[in-house]
Amino acid sequence: xxxxLLNPNSFNKFSDTIFKPLVAITSIILVxxxxxxxxxxxxxxQGLTVKIMYIHVPSAWLxxxxxxxxxxxxxxxxxxxxxxxxxxxxxxxxxxxxxxxLCLLSGSLWGxxxxxxxxxxxxxxxxxxxxxxxxxxxxxxNQTFENREVREKTIAIFILIGSINLPxxxxxxxxxxxxxxxxxxxxxxxPSIDISMLQPLLVMTVAFSLVGLIIAxxxxxxxxxxxxxxx
Amino acid sequence: xxxxxxxxxxxxxTLAMLGTASILILFNTKQNIVFFYxxxxxxxxxxxxxxxxxxxxxxxxxxxxxxxxxxxQFKITDxxxxxxxxxxxxxxxxxxxxxxxVIEGFLNNKNNIIASKIYAKHDENYMPASIKKxxxxxxxxxxxxx
Amino acid sequence: xxxxxKIFLFFKRESKxxxxxxxxxxxxxxxxxxxxxxxxFALGTDEQLLRSIGLGIIWSLLLFSSTLSLRxxxxxxxxxxxxxxxxxxxxxxxxxxxxxxxxxFLFVQxxxxxxxxxxxxxxxxxxxxxxxxxxxxxxxxxxxxxLGSISASMNLLNKTNFSIGSILVLLFSIPLIIFSVGINxxxxxxxxxxxxxxxxxxxxxxISPWSSGAFIKLALKNK
Numbered sequence: 001x002x003x004x005l006l007n008p009n010s011f012n013k014f015s016d017t018i019f020k021p022l023v024a025i026t027s028i029i030l031v032x033x034x035x036x037x038x039x040x041x042x043x044x045x046q047g048l049t050v051k052i053m054y055i056h057v058p059s060a061w062l063x064x065x066x067x068x069x070x071x072x073x074x075x076x077x078x079x080x081x082x083x084x085x086x087x088x089x090x091x092x093x094x095x096x097x098x099x100x101x102l103c104l105l106s107g108s109l110w111g112x113x114x115x116x117x118x119x120x121x122x123x124x125x126x127x128x129x130x131x132x133x134x135x136x137x138x139x140x141x142n143q144t145f146e147n148r149e150v151r152e153k154t155i156a157i158f159i160l161i162g163s164i165n166l167p168x169x170x171x172x173x174x175x176x177x178x179x180x181x182x183x184x185x186x187x188x189x190x191p192s193i194d195i196s197m198l199q200p201l202l203v204m205t206v207a208f209s210l211v212g213l214i215i216a217x218x219x220x221x222x223x224x225x226x227x228x229x230x231x
Numbered sequence: 232x233x234x235x236x237x238x239x240x241x242x243x244x245t246l247a248m249l250g251t252a253s254i255l256i257l258f259n260t261k262q263n264i265v266f267f268y269x270x271x272x273x274x275x276x277x278x279x280x281x282x283x284x285x286x287x288x289x290x291x292x293x294x295x296x297x298x299x300x301x302x303x304q305f306k307i308t309d310x311x312x313x314x315x316x317x318x319x320x321x322x323x324x325x326x327x328x329x330x331x332x333v334i335e336g337f338l339n340n341k342n343n344i345i346a347s348k349i350y351a352k353h354d355e356n357y358m359p360a361s362i363k364k365x366x367x368x369x370x371x372x373x374x375x376x377x
Numbered sequence: 378x379x380x381x382x383k384i385f386l387f388f389k390r391e392s393k394x395x396x397x398x399x400x401x402x403x404x405x406x407x408x409x410x411x412x413x414x415x416x417x418f419a420l421g422t423d424e425q426l427l428r429s430i431g432l433g434i435i436w437s438l439l440l441f442s443s444t445l446s447l448r449x450x451x452x453x454x455x456x457x458x459x460x461x462x463x464x465x466x467x468x469x470x471x472x473x474x475x476x477x478x479x480x481x482f483l484f485v486q487x488x489x490x491x492x493x494x495x496x497x498x499x500x501x502x503x504x505x506x507x508x509x510x511x512x513x514x515x516x517x518x519x520x521x522x523x524l525g526s527i528s529a530s531m532n533l534l535n536k537t538n539f540s541i542g543s544i545l546v547l548l549f550s551i552p553l554i555i556f557s558v559g560i561n562x563x564x565x566x567x568x569x570x571x572x573x574x575x576x577x578x579x580x581x582x583x584i585s586p587w588s589s590g591a592f593i594k595l596a597l598k599n600k
Contacts, residue, residue: 041359041360041361042359042360043357043358043359043360044358044359044360045325045330045353046324046325046353047324047360049324050357053357113323113324114323114324114325114351114353115323115325115350115351115352115353116321116322116323116324116326116348116349116350116351117323117348117350120350130548130551133548134548137541137544137545137548140538140541140544141541143537143538144535144537144538144541145534145535146534146535146536146537147534147595147599150534150595150599154531157588158545161549177267177268177269177287179267179333179350179352181352181353181354184356184357192356192357193356193357193358194357194358194359196359197357197358197359233467234467234469237468237469237471237472238469238471241469241471241472241475241586244583245583245584245586245587246583248579248580248582248583249579249580249583251576251579252575252576252577252578252579252580252583253576254576255572255573255575255576255579256572256573256576256577258572
């Protein structure tokens, strides 16, 4: 059933069958999300600037999610010697980088009018910047070693070590006094964000992750093809 | 010592090290890196005058005064203690009475702060403007910080 | 008993190498001092300013100067076959890495200890900060040695991009810098920060022999 998550051939087959419907669904959801964002109400404090959140929050979540996926695949492929995880690590690292950059850029655009600064060195912002550096190093490491096996294992171990940063990012706003606001949606009690704003946010999150998924599928397929040529 | 025995010893050493390390790290419940102090913490810590510091809290209701163009004066509070803040410069959009804020500056005397930079802190609440009006009409809107 | 003798011989060889390469190590320290001078000339000689940022500058320059000599960590022993000889005499690669870290700590990092009080005179640091600096450096340099071991053993396998090793050292030394410089800013938290630093050092000391050993094994296989 879930063989396509671990086996390149079944992944190819599976992705071929779902690719066209996926693109169609994604474009529908993306358009709906944009319309919902356009029609969403203004915030009582921030006014129009709140709409930056609909880009900022999904890209932040997806930056973390991408890294979490890479961590899981690193564990799987190191422990069970399944090379497909290394393919995925190489393929989706740039996607995570783009999401992190988007998150930092949109956050800084929001921060200038709201906080009064483009950048502060508080725990949340700094740890996300470190996440970006980690992503860039992963991309660099992909070009570094001549021996492919060594390269893949090193990257996987590096990803595992770097995953310490994930809980730091997530909980930095709770552990330390930060300028960045604490989580609104993933609170244990009810989310402190109004339903009329939560809806477009969630739709945009789904849209972003589907766009990321499409790019990921394309990149993974390219990676599988190049590897077949080498083998 | 055979290689296998060496490896065993090294594994034991590693485990002991990691165990000690996790004990050392996990039992450090104190807050180590803070972006700012609250007014009460500041009084408790007795930070000396003319030291650079960051202080976070809420702008006290009806304490905000405009002295002249770009010169402001207000009180920062955490409901227990408050400091008088002087600031010259441009205020961020979100800055208003009752709103969270972080101030960078130094203590002028015992409870005056000369701010060099003001950040507005946004809380985690997002709400459409119309709903807020409704809530205020029904007096459901809680104003905690006076 | 024989094993203890082997370890003793290992350190004897290391100390001999230290004596032969003493110019090399001294040049690290001179690099450290010269970069302090460059910093001071670039910033101007405002005493107040230098005092307030001195500790951060000293720490970051220590970091840079100790990454200078990382190329020598394993490369010489790897190229002239000493690593294999040690292994054949019955020491596992992990244990060799462990011993190497200790010897790097003793023979490369510890000479910096002498330079620290002198460097802090240049910045007019208060005596309590000098004391903290020395204390944190003893632990921090152990972390640096561990990181250096990992990155140097990684570089054995890597013939194209050497700077990635230094980048990794800098990346992983971020917590080290945060805690060791921060120890002065929050005096009340001295012990908790010190414990955190100690914890990080122990974690790296635990992990790095294994990863370096793995890298050395792979490098010897692909030699």
